[in-house]
Amino acid sequence: MEKEEIKEYGLIQENGLQIISIIGEIEGHDCLAQNAKATKYEHLLPILAASEQKEEIKGILFLMNTVGGDVSCGLALAEMIASLSKPTVSLIIGDSHSIGVPLAVATDYSFIVPSATMIIHPVRMTGMVLGTRQTFNQFQQIQDRIISFIACHSKASKEQLEQMMMNTSMLSRDLGTVLVGEEAVKKGLICEVGGICCALDKVKELIKTSE
DSSP states (O other): OOHHHHHHHOEEOTTSEEEEEEEEEEEOSSOOOTTSOEEEHHHHHHHHHHHHHOTTOOEEEEEEEEEEEOHHHHHHHHHHHHTOSSOEEEEEEEEEETTHHHHHHTSSEEEEOTTOEEEEOOOOOOSOOOOSHHHHHHHHHHHHHHHHHHHHTSSOOHHHHHHHHTOOSSOTTSOOEEEETHHHHHTTSSSEEOOHHHHHHHHHHHHHHHO
8 A cells, every 4th residue: 555545545455444533632723732632624524535436445434532622623524424425434442522422423333442431512612702692592503403413323312412411410510421331322322332343344244235
């Protein structure tokens, strides 16, 4: 495999399986500090577009370990992943917090390792915020977009997601819910508990089914 191809399209195995990592923080419209681990959405979008067009790519495995990040850009990535025609599988190996939840459920099938976590919490905004009804409505609209996407791509209902998002009993300084491993499966967010072997086998199975 030539280095140029790996750099442009991600790691592609001989069997046509592509592996893409989504790690650190989702960097969006604003640049993060140079010492911060980040997934730049403007880099990942053309990779996904190229993956859709390259015939030698038969399926994609997404390795997830993200603390969240830019909401609009993370949701754009999730929509992009969900619209791919190639078989896709996600594996949460560390964390999939905040906007990482839509990213994890956007694939055709999803796994989470026993010790990995998912956090669902209300939308936050930094910088100057006007204390007006319009601001509240904007926050509500963003949250509705996220909840609707998650509900559409998982077995969790909108009502259940809203309850987890507004939970006041779990986090001492915040609202939300922390789900560890099997709990994410029981809540209907993730399909199955498993590791890299299970995820690879599932992608290969979906590739065979699609052929």
